[in-house]
Every structure is written in structure tokens, then in C-alpha cells.
Amino acid sequence: MSIRTILLHAAPDSGFNDRLAFAIGLARQTGGQLRAVYTLYPAGVPRVGRALSIYVNELVREAKEKEATLKAQFEAAVAEAGVTGMWHTVEGEVTAALRDEITFSDVTIVSETRYGTVDDELAATLPEHLALACNGPVIVVPTGKKVPGRLGKVLVAWKPSREAGHAVRFALPILALADEVEVLTVEEAKSDVAASGAKLAAYLATHGVNAKHRHVAEGSAATIIPQETQKFGADLLVMGIYSRSRLAEMILGGVTASLLVDPPAPLFVAH
CATH class of the missing domain: 3.40.50.620 (HUPs)
Known part of the structure; x- marks a missing residue:
């Protein structure tokens, strides 16, 4: 594709x-x-x-x-x-x-x-x-932030969810054209998130994607993802949105809500 x-x-x-x-x-x-x-x-x-x-x-x-x-x-x-x-x-x-x-x-x-x-x-x-x-x-x-002329670095905010899987599959043509791709996982209740991130990086490699996995063991995903986006110098951030209900995000807060309000980079999303 x-x-x-x-x-x-x-x-x-x-x-x-x-x-x-x-x-x-x-x-x-x-x-x-x-x-x-x-x-x-x-x-x-x-x-x-x-x-x-x-x-x-x-x-x-x-x-x-x-x-x-x-x-x-x-x-x-x-x-x-x-x-x-x-x-x-x-x-x-x-x-x-x-x-x-x-x-x-x-x-x-x-x-x-x-x-x-x-x-x-x-x-x-x-x-x-x-x-x-x-x-x-x-x-x-984002409005008023630097617009990349080329998508050289792409960050994938990953968790083993249906929404994140859809986003990555939609983004494959772009990931294959990027110079560097980082698969980022953040520790959460699911203990398999780190292993899943490593598997995703290996899967992307079969599509010719230059992907590496980085796992952060502590911290909130809503905080870590924007920080890592800037640290990595990502031209694009790929993620699934609303892996839990919008009502839960409105009440409890969530990664989707925070990143859509103030994207740290152009944000590639799918549900």
C-alpha cells in the first residue's frame, strides 16, 4: 500500500x-x-x-x-x-x-x-x-509550530490495543519512507507492553522500516510521549486514540485528550 x-x-x-x-x-x-x-x-x-x-x-x-x-x-x-x-x-x-x-x-x-x-x-x-x-x-x-518539510523521524506511541494496531497499519507507507522510527512503550498495568513493543519493531523491520524500540519503565504516558517526541526530534507522532471510552477520558483524563489539545508534533491518529 x-x-x-x-x-x-x-x-x-x-x-x-x-x-x-x-x-x-x-x-x-x-x-x-x-x-x-x-x-x-x-x-x-x-x-x-x-x-x-x-x-x-x-x-x-x-x-x-x-x-x-x-x-x-x-x-x-x-x-x-x-x-x-x-x-x-x-x-x-x-x-x-x-x-x-x-x-x-x-x-x-x-x-x-x-x-x-x-x-x-x-x-x-x-x-x-x-x-x-x-x-x-x-x-x-499543530498551528504555529515548525512544519517538517520531510518526515525523517517518526515516533510510534505503542500499546497492544486494537486502536494502536490500526494506526500503525495505516501509517506503514509513511514509516517505510522514514529514516528512523522509534517504537515507544510506557510501563502500565499490562505487563506485556515492553515485549509487545519489541515485537512491533521486529515486525516493522520485515516491511523495511528502520525501527528501534524504547521502553520507559516509570511515568505517565501523557507526560512521557510529548517529552520523548521532542527528545527524539520526531517529525510525526503515530498513535491510536481512545482505547478506552471518551467519557472515561473526560472524567479521568487521558493521553488522547491531552495530545489532541496540544500536539507536540503532527499527530497521525486512527481509532
């Missing part, structure tokens, strides 16, 4: 420049093509009532006006990079539109959910909802 279709969320929010730059870098490294989806209907606004209808119509009008500038930026960027890019405009709401397209894409690129400008709030994709509801992987690109 290889990366051939990269779905990019296009919107005039504060994260667009960063995720466009990341998407172009990924397209150049994998030989894939970019498919940008731009939505006109605002997220989270119901289509009921005359006042709301007037408000929504105004937002749609503004979205149409902003599209030309954003599309020109996208076309100039892909032309300069020498990659193939297509722009697609849909009438639908952003999360629903991306959910419909993910099935026909190898990976989808969004930003962390930010609440700043009106455009940020209207463009919010809630990436955890996409990953949970769809059958494909999502890359969450």
Missing part, C-alpha cells in the same frame, strides 16, 4: 498555512496527490429560524468571497512544489463533508481545534470526531 490521495481541509482559519505546508511536504515525499475540500456551510449552526437563516446566508456569502484567495494560494503552492493538487468546493458542513471524503482518501489532514477568530470556530473539525467516525487515518497538524 502507498499514499496516493491526501485529503486536505481547506478553510480561511489560522491553521491553514501550516497544514497546507505539511500536506505539500507529504505529497512530495510519498508521490501522492492533494485533494483540497472547501466547505461553504458553517459548522455547528442549525438551519432553523429566520434570524439564523439570514446569519447563515451571510456566512456562506463570506465563505464564497474568501474562497478565491485561498484557492489561488493553494494552486500557487502546489505548482511551486511540483505536486498534483485538486480543489473541490462543497455546499456541506465541514465535518460531514470530510467524513464523506475520507473513505476515498489514504490520509486526511486537519488542524487542532482552535477557538480564536470567527473563521477558526467555523472551521473547527473536531479531529477526534473524524477519527472515531471514519474508516481512515487523520493527521492533526
Whole structure:
């Protein structure tokens, strides 16, 4: 399997420049093509009532006006990079539109959910909802952090769970192209986590992946993973999300919730 279709969320929010730059870098490294989806209907606004209808119509009008500038930026960027890019405009709401397209894409690129400008709030994709509801992987690109031009180092945050297994299998084409891959395990109640991490590194080697295993015996995964991401200099962090229920994470806290709020690097996730 290889990366051939990269779905990019296009919107005039504060994260667009960063995720466009990341998407172009990924397209150049994998030989894939970019498919940008731009939505006109605002997220989270119901289509009921005359006042709301007037408000929504105004937002749609503004979205149409902003599209030309954003599309020109996208076309100039892909032309300069020498990659193939297509722009697609849909009438639908952003999360629903991306959910419909993910099935026909190898990976989808969004930003962390930010609440700043009106455009940020209207463009919010809630990436955890996409990953949970769809059958494909999502890359969450941090806003305002260094964007890697190439994925040379990849960190895999591993535990022997169904979600982590899905994430690694989806990420195999990227892992095979990386210079170095670190499989990170953190000690927890399951005593086999270290042995499982070593097995994963050996499995990845059969796919031509230059993988090494590192086990941390003490500490919280929510703390260790961001620290190791920075220490290793990872250009991408791969992990499964919500191996326990979202309600449990909301009450008790969890790795998924903390990393989606503030990703230490572009975050490749699957459920």
C-alpha cells in the first residue's frame, strides 16, 4: 500500500498555512496527490429560524468571497512544489463533508481545534470526531509550530490495543519512507507492553522500516510521549486514540485528550 490521495481541509482559519505546508511536504515525499475540500456551510449552526437563516446566508456569502484567495494560494503552492493538487468546493458542513471524503482518501489532514477568530470556530473539525467516525487515518497538524518539510523521524506511541494496531497499519507507507522510527512503550498495568513493543519493531523491520524500540519503565504516558517526541526530534507522532471510552477520558483524563489539545508534533491518529 502507498499514499496516493491526501485529503486536505481547506478553510480561511489560522491553521491553514501550516497544514497546507505539511500536506505539500507529504505529497512530495510519498508521490501522492492533494485533494483540497472547501466547505461553504458553517459548522455547528442549525438551519432553523429566520434570524439564523439570514446569519447563515451571510456566512456562506463570506465563505464564497474568501474562497478565491485561498484557492489561488493553494494552486500557487502546489505548482511551486511540483505536486498534483485538486480543489473541490462543497455546499456541506465541514465535518460531514470530510467524513464523506475520507473513505476515498489514504490520509486526511486537519488542524487542532482552535477557538480564536470567527473563521477558526467555523472551521473547527473536531479531529477526534473524524477519527472515531471514519474508516481512515487523520493527521492533526499543530498551528504555529515548525512544519517538517520531510518526515525523517517518526515516533510510534505503542500499546497492544486494537486502536494502536490500526494506526500503525495505516501509517506503514509513511514509516517505510522514514529514516528512523522509534517504537515507544510506557510501563502500565499490562505487563506485556515492553515485549509487545519489541515485537512491533521486529515486525516493522520485515516491511523495511528502520525501527528501534524504547521502553520507559516509570511515568505517565501523557507526560512521557510529548517529552520523548521532542527528545527524539520526531517529525510525526503515530498513535491510536481512545482505547478506552471518551467519557472515561473526560472524567479521568487521558493521553488522547491531552495530545489532541496540544500536539507536540503532527499527530497521525486512527481509532
